[in-house]
Amino acid sequence: MKILAKIGAAFLTIGLVMGVIGSLNSVLKPTEIVAGRPRIIRNHDKVYQLDEFRSINIDTKNLDVDIVDGSRYEVKVISNRTNSGVNVTEKNGELTVQQTSRHDFGNFGFALAAHRESKIVITVPTVDKELTEINYQSNNADLFLDGLKVRQIDFAAANSDLDLLDTEVSGSVKVQMNNGDLDVQNSRLNAATLALRNGSLKLVDGEVHNLGAELNNGDFEAHATKFTGKNKISNQNGDNELSGADKTLGYRLRNKYGDNMLFGAESGQIMSHKWTGENQIELVTYNGDNTVE
Template identity: 25%
Template sequence: MKKHGICSKAGLVAIGVGLFMLLTFGQSSSASAKTTQQSVASFNKVKVNLVSNDLKITTGDHFSVKTTNDKRLKPRIEVKDGTLQIKASKKQAQANQHNKWATVEITLPKGQQLENLEYQNVNGDLYVDQQEIDKANLESNTGSVKIKRSTINQGSTVSLDNGGLTITKGRLEGGVFNLKNGNLQMHNVSQRGTTKISNKNGDNEVIGANRKSGYALKTNNGTNKLFKKTTDDHQLTQKSKNSNQLSLTNENGDNTIKE
């Protein structure tokens, strides 16, 4: 009986120590976060390579970058030849641990157009609002991408391994979107040229589509819905010779297009 009492006390001590360590380290991580905002020289291109930060691109009064990070893990920021370059520090790359408070916010003056947006992230979300971009190349291992009230003029390439893609109230001039594990949502987006969307495991949904455009829906395991047509057949098409084409290809999930 005494041994049992000793074991019970030891277990309680171990639990207490574990809880203390969890709370202590959790508090120290958030407590060490530091927010800094700096004005930067004007730029018309953005190149981002991050490991564990969320990134937001929005409009404001002037060119600036705001970061919230553990002060030891602040990404490197510089403008070179008109390109804003943001790269994860070596320590951050080694840590490779996502914190919801670790963020980077890029602000451009209203009306400033981006010639190119290159984005690579291991573990973090991307949010783009009120931007006009000539070309975008977006890659993410784990994280969602949200694009709102923005225009991408010359096509775009998006590759997401584990995360969803949401585009609302914008315009696309063609593009290629590849998702491996996540849903795609396009709401009230005008589309010109050829846009190809491929998904391995997730639903594709387009709302606010133009009936005059051409569509090709294909799924190996799911339902195709094109306006008022619904079928469990693998493929459904409309106006294949139209100059504006939207293609939805899915391995495991539904394709839905609505007005």
């Protein structure tokens, strides 16, 4: 009986705690500290309805940016500040988005209270037309592309991630990242030149033509990805891994300190497979393993 009583008391306590949480969550608002005092964070979103644009230039400090396919040309600044510090202009088919002041995300509040993420969302129809270019510069903000057709991407950032989903790049891709990861899923890349100092590169369910990637500290992964042309991945400190690889392609694996595994065979510093073919992939790492399977 004592055991049953303890179990009942425990369930009663849990019920009371959940009730208190529900009540608090309905009345508490996310807060931030301003001049040493708490202040309720309010929504100050701003929407820009624009004429057609095909080129996008972005310079952001620490507001993440999403560029997605949609039914209209629009920029939405999701912010908790009265002045978002974001300037939006469109001229002659060229969109420019610039963040002039940093957002302070050091908010103090209860975890139970919902807190929206401040960001910039750009919507552009690309069903029949492709964007000519996306130029992106940032100190500390991520870029997410979804459902786009674009001719050229130029990405330069200090501490940022880049994610591509269902995106086609017909011209070229140039990426320079100091600290951040690059994830590409169900997308097509052409003539991509990628330089990642501290970060990983991941390709999933896509197509790549003439890829040149240099990684300093990070892993390279490609899963069920179609490679054409001449492709080379150079890694200083990290592993290179291809899974679901096409055996009709040419492969060459090289490393200094690590293992090479090519379709079940294992060897030392250099391995090759049909290297004279038209479509080739070369994996090079100084301190890491190369795996193709």
